[in-house]
Amino acid sequence: MTMNRREFTAACFMCLTGAATIPMLSGCQSTYYTSGTIHPNGISILKSEFTYVKKDKVLERAYVIVRNDAMEFPIYVYRFSDDDYAAVLMKCTHQGNELQASGDHMHCPAHGSEFNNRGIVAQGPAEENLRTFKVTSENDNIFIDLRA
Numbered sequence: 001m002t003m004n005r006r007e008f009t010a011a012c013f014m015c016l017t018g019a020a021t022i023p024m025l026s027g028c029q030s031t032y033y034t035s036g037t038i039h040p041n042g043i044s045i046l047k048s049e050f051t052y053v054k055k056d057k058v059l060e061r062a063y064v065i066v067r068n069d070a071m072e073f074p075i076y077v078y079r080f081s082d083d084d085y086a087a088v089l090m091k092c093t094h095q096g097n098e099l100q101a102s103g104d105h106m107h108c109p110a111h112g113s114e115f116n117n118r119g120i121v122a123q124g125p126a127e128e129n130l131r132t133f134k135v136t137s138e139n140d141n142i143f144i145d146l147r148a
Helices: 005-025
Strands: 037-039 042-046 051-054 057-060 063-066 075-081 084-089 100-102 105-107 114-116 121-123 132-138 141-145
Touching: 042 063, 075 141
Parallel strands: none
Antiparallel strands: 037 042, 042 141, 051 057, 063 075, 075 084, 084 132, 100 105, 105 114, 114 121, 132 141
8 A cells, every 4th residue: 555645744743643642641640840958968858749639639649850950950759659769860861851751751852762760761762771869768858869
């Protein structure tokens, strides 16, 4: 079966539209940003940043994005449980572009690399995992150690 130019263009448009829509469908909640509090060795956020109220129900966010003027790239913080968090620098290891979070994964809008919620490469062209940070949880605070 051959395809004329108009059919090819229409098929390409449908593919691109579908691919652009998938990240929007991966979670009903919008991305939540916080600036955190800068410390000499890292940054802290409150555990309550993961909590929100909707229709009188207290719900938990799966992740938050820490974006602070003191940092070149934001940090994706994923909550596995009340004491288990992963913190990942949102800088693609392929060519250094800022990643976009979409639920339990991040993707690079420039070349399509994808990473899971622990910063591990799920799809190239990136070959190296993302930079991760040690996270400690104490009382109502989460501390992300930014030291190398």
